[in-house]
Structures are given as C-alpha cells and as structure tokens.
Amino acid sequence: MDKKRPLILVTNDDGHAAKGLCKLVTLMRTLGDVVLISTDEVMSAKSHSCSIHNRIYAKLVREELGFKEFRCNGTPVDCVKLAYQKLCDRWPDLVVSGINHGVNAATTVVYSGTIAAVVEACMNGLTAIGYSLFSLDPDADFDHLDTAILGITQKVLAEGLPKGVCLNVNFPKRCDEPMKGIKVCRQAACRWVEYFKEFYDENGECYYNLDGTFESDDILPDTDLWALHNNYVSVVPTCFDWTAHRCIEPMKDYELLSVKP
Amino acid sequence: MDKKRPLILVTNDDGHAAKGLCKLVTLMRTLGDVVLISTDEVMSAKSHSCSIHNRIYAKLVREELGFKEFRCNGTPVDCVKLAYQKLCDRWPDLVVSGINHGVNAATTVVYSGTIAAVVEACMNGLTAIGYSLFSLDPDADFDHLDTAILGITQKVLAEGLPKGVCLNVNFPKRCDEPMKGIKVCRQAACRWVEYFKEFYDENGECYYNLDGTFESDDILPDTDLWALHNNYVSVVPTCFDWTAHRCIEPMKDYELLSVKP
Numbered sequence: 434m435d436k437k438r439p440l441i442l443v444t445n446d447d448g449h450a451a452k453g454l455c456k457l458v459t460l461m462r463t464l465g466d467v468v469l470i471s472t473d474e475v476m477s478a479k480s481h482s483c484s485i486h487n488r489i490y491a492k493l494v495r496e497e498l499g500f501k502e503f504r505c506n507g508t509p510v511d512c513v514k515l516a517y518q519k520l521c522d523r524w525p526d527l528v529v530s531g532i533n534h535g536v537n538a539a540t541t542v543v544y545s546g547t548i549a550a551v552v553e554a555c556m557n558g559l560t561a562i563g564y565s566l567f568s569l570d571p572d573a574d575f576d577h578l579d580t581a582i583l584g585i586t587q588k589v590l591a592e593g594l595p596k597g598v599c600l601n602v603n604f605p606k607r608c609d610e611p612m613k614g615i616k617v618c619r620q621a622a623c624r625w626v627e628y629f630k631e632f633y634d635e636n637g638e639c640y641y642n643l644d645g646t647f648e649s650d651d652i653l654p655d656t657d658l659w660a661l662h663n664n665y666v667s668v669v670p671t672c673f674d675w676t677a678h679r680c681i682e683p684m685k686d687y688e689l690l691s692v693k694p
Numbered sequence: 695m696d697k698k699r700p701l702i703l704v705t706n707d708d709g710h711a712a713k714g715l716c717k718l719v720t721l722m723r724t725l726g727d728v729v730l731i732s733t734d735e736v737m738s739a740k741s742h743s744c745s746i747h748n749r750i751y752a753k754l755v756r757e758e759l760g761f762k763e764f765r766c767n768g769t770p771v772d773c774v775k776l777a778y779q780k781l782c783d784r785w786p787d788l789v790v791s792g793i794n795h796g797v798n799a800a801t802t803v804v805y806s807g808t809i810a811a812v813v814e815a816c817m818n819g820l821t822a823i824g825y826s827l828f829s830l831d832p833d834a835d836f837d838h839l840d841t842a843i844l845g846i847t848q849k850v851l852a853e854g855l856p857k858g859v860c861l862n863v864n865f866p867k868r869c870d871e872p873m874k875g876i877k878v879c880r881q882a883a884c885r886w887v888e889y890f891k892e893f894y895d896e897n898g899e900c901y902y903n904l905d906g907t908f909e910s911d912d913i914l915p916d917t918d919l920w921a922l923h924n925n926y927v928s929v930v931p932t933c934f935d936w937t938a939h940r941c942i943e944p945m946k947d948y949e950l951l952s953v954k955p
Contacts, residue, residue: 481741481804488901489890514888515902540817543742543934552936556801556885577955584951597883598938612953617945619937622858624817627775629750640749641776655942668948670941673804675813676880677859680931681916684878687929690845692873694838 438499439465439526439590442516442554445533446476446509446546453532456575457564460582461529464590466499468525470516473506477535481549483510491515509550517559527590528554531564532575532582538567538603538657538667539621539649548601552673555599562589562599567661568606577607581615581666594670601669605661616665621656623649699760700726700787700851703777703815706794707737707770707807714793717836718825721843722790725851727760729786731777734767738796742810744771752776770811778820788851789815792825793836793843799828799864799918799928800882800910809862813934816860823850823860828922829867838868842876842927855931862930866922877926882917884910 441461445454449471461467470491484507491512495502503520505512509530517525530550537545547563554561564582566573585602594600601620605612627645634640652658657667702722706715710732722728731752745768752773756763764781766773770791778786791811798806808824815822825843827834846863855861862881866873888906895901913919918928 478744478746479741480743480810482743483739483741483805483904485739485904488893488895489904490899490901511904514904515890518888519890519902540934542936543813543817544744549741552804556804580955581951581953584953585948588948588951595938595941595944598941601936611955614953615949615951617942617948619939619942620935622935627779629776629780632749634749638751640751641780643744643746643750643772643775666953668945669936670938670945671936672938673801673936674881674883675803675862675930675932675934675936677856677931677933678880680856680859681878681880683856684929684931687846687849687878688876690842690849690876692842692845692875692927694841694872 440521440523441465441467442521442525442528443467443469444509444512444530444550445471446479447534448472448475449504451534452572453534453566453575457529457532460579462500464586468501468516468521470503470505470512470520472509472512473504476509476546478544479508479546480544481510482508484508489515491520509546510553513550513553517557525559528559528561529564533565534571534573535565535569536567536603537563537565537601538661539623541625542601542620551599555597556673560589560594562586563601565603566606567603574607577612578604598670598672601671603657603661603667605664608664610664612666613664615668616660617668618655618657618660620669621649621658622651623658701782701784702726702728703782703786703789704728704730705770705773705791705811706732707740708795709733709736710765712795713833714795714827714836718790718793721840723761725847729762729777729782731764731766731773731781733770733773734765737770737807739805740769740807741805742771743769745769750776752781770807771814774811774814778818786820789820789822790825794826795832795834796826796830797828797864798824798826798862799922800884802886803862803881812860816858817934821850821855823847823863825863827865827867835868838873839865859931859933862932864918864922864928866925869925871925873927874925876929877921878929879916879918879921881930882910882919883912884919
C-alpha cells in the first residue's frame, strides 16, 4: 500500500454483500488506500456488543494494489477493534461505516451496529464517519449520494474532527427532486415504538416477535429528522459522553443521602 | 399485586443466578411489588442489541404475593421492552437493573447490557436506575450497599427523574473503610484498551481472543472514576442524546458543501 495516500478503514453492519457497502468502498478507493472488514452475517441492531468470550476470525478474501478485504465472524465493533490493531499496516486516517440500508437518525443510533462501529473508532482516537440511507430496500439507489459523500469525506480527511467527536450522516431516500443541501443538526428525541406479536410454537409454547414503528414527536428544524423529511442530508456531530450535564448541579442533594452500611 | 404499592421492574445482564441480582430483588421487595425478568444466559457486553429476527420466550418461573419472576432468552433490552409491554399488569413506577458484577463507570457504559436496559427504559418514558459494583467477583459482597441503594431508590420513587434522564450508579468494592458518601458526577472519558491474543485452532486457522485493560486518563474530581477510586458512590445522570452540541455551530461550514448528484 502507498503510505502517502490516506488509509481508510471501511466497515458496516449489513454484511459483506450489501449494496451500500460496495458503493462506499468504490467511493473511498478514489480517495485513498482501503482496508475493508465486513461481517459474515447481517449485524443490524447489534449495537455496541462485542465478542468477549468467542473466537474472532478474520479472513483475507481479496487483495489488490491499495485494497485489502477481510471478512469477520464478529460484530461491527469487533471488526473495528481488530482491524486497526491487527489488520492495518498503519494507523488508519479515517474509519467509515455504511452506507447503511436504513436510517440511523434520532434515537435509532442506540441500536445501530453501523454507528457503534463509528463510536468505537472515535473512542480509540480514530477519525470516523457513519453513512446511512433512509431506505431499508436492499436494492436502494445510492448514486445520488456520490458528491455529498466525497465532499464530506474529503473535508474530514483534510481537517479532522474535534477530539471525542465523530459524524453521523444520514441521507434522504432518492426522490424526484435533487437533495437540497446539508444540515448540521442535533439528534432528534424520537424513538421506535415496539409491539410484540404473540405466536405459539410447535410445542404450544408462547413466543414473541418484535416489531415496531418509528414515532416522531421532535421534528423541530434543528433536528436530523427535520432535515431528512425536508430532503436535506443530516450531519450530527456525535459523542460518547452520555452524561446529562445540566442535571448534575440540580441533583447534588443526592449527596446528602446516607451510605452507612 | 397490590396496586397501591409501587411496581418495580428488575432486570440485569449477568443472568438469573447472579448474586447481585438476588440482592437487588431482596431490597426492591421491601419497597414495592416486583416483576423480575432476567436473561437465561449471561449477557455482558451485549450493549443495546435487541432481537429483531429471533423468537423471544419469557417463562414465568415463580409467583408469590407481590412478586413475579420471568426468565427470557433475549437480551436485557428485549427483557425491558417485553416486560413493561406484556408481562407487567400495570405501568412500572421504576425499572432497576443490576447489581452488575463489574463497574459501569466512564466509557464502559457503551458496552454494558445493564446500562442498556436502563437507557431503553428511559427512552420509553420509564424511570430507571442502573446499579453496578466495581468488582467482577461472582461471589462479591453486596451487603455494604443496602442503605445507599434503598436511599437512592426511595428518593427516585418519591421525586422521579427529569424527562429523558436515568441514573447510572456505581459502588466501590468493599474495603476496610466504610464508603465516604455519594458524588453526583460526570462520566469520565476513559476507555478499555483492548488487545488481541492470537491462537491457532484445530485446523491451523488463526483466531483472536479479545482481552483488555481499563485505562484512565480523565480521573478529575468531577468524574465517576474519581469518586469510585476515593471510596464514594458515583451517581451519573445519564441521557441518550449523543449530539456533541458544542460542535454544531462550528461545523456549519459543512452546509456549504455541494450535494449535486
């Protein structure tokens, strides 16, 4: 690999055959050397889980000038950990994850393997971006995203990101109108509302399947959901400090409670 | 169940037999009616993963006055979702998770199934607390925690918590001195530093096992790690908004990038 070109580590949570991943690899190879590590299986909703008790395998399945592809039996977080420590011949200049088939805006980030990979990279001091499309269609059209992805990626490669901050980028689904632009915004406070369908198995035992709908009660103009619903790209600077800082002072009265055994 | 007593939903990620869970159930039963739902297996490091493709079973294994115990084959997040929607006869007044065998302070929250259960509850509008002990010992001593857990839980039951905020409570390991008190603090920016050990399997194929150490470069007096290292209980008000708000304005120049297809 050419040490003068940036090294870009690519991963995702939709598995190695996903169309969004292929698109992302194609775009990233125009910008630098690429190490691709994808999961053997689809890892949607695996969140930040990692394999602390399992054997983790990573197989080199393809190698070309400036490109290596590995497949891994672990989670997206395992992929990032293993790749930058063991599989890359130098420190990656950038980690990108996606393009996810499905939106990772609002509170859905909590469940996402795509975003977990990005956050994991960020926690380890790597510069990282997650890309997701607001469509679950496995054959979704990604071609309208080229300029935006290349532009954002080049800017991040050139300027870096603040310490402890990664980017969560979501794209609206292709429609008749071209996308209107980019909005830098906050994560909306919306959520999945799940419901459980009851079934009975072959032994007469009850089991449940999880299903759900996405409910939005926070689509203000400064949110990622507003941006997507209005045909903008949403860019959310994302961190892994979950502290509700505004609550620390008001809750100081908890310090008056006894802890005597 | 007595509808005048608070209903407390209890879960964890260490499985149904964990000593910390038994302790928490015993304490909660002095405060209200309890529905316990624990996982069949240990679910450490499962983070916020949930079962979108699997059958979820929940078996009632014990029922007494004011107490029901279920076991579930899902993740801690599945347990919370299923329990408040399908297994509780009324809206739980409180969800508690733990007492985890192992610290969930600093950045380790990202991996924790215990904290994921708490965050999931919070996302669904439930009041929720996670309790963890800074010891991985399966036979750890939890008896020094009774007063603190009862005090914090009673205060939360009486006063509630701000919308979108849950509590992440960690306890120092028992030592010769009694605990000094409670600190309301922020999540430290520390992290797990992992390394991979290489092995070869029976077919000569290389695989990795993940191991790691906890590294702390942010043990300032306002952090949870400082509190724990100084024999205080740490209470971190925790939210699920991952936006790095301070970065939104400085990054507005991303909006100048082209998105033309």
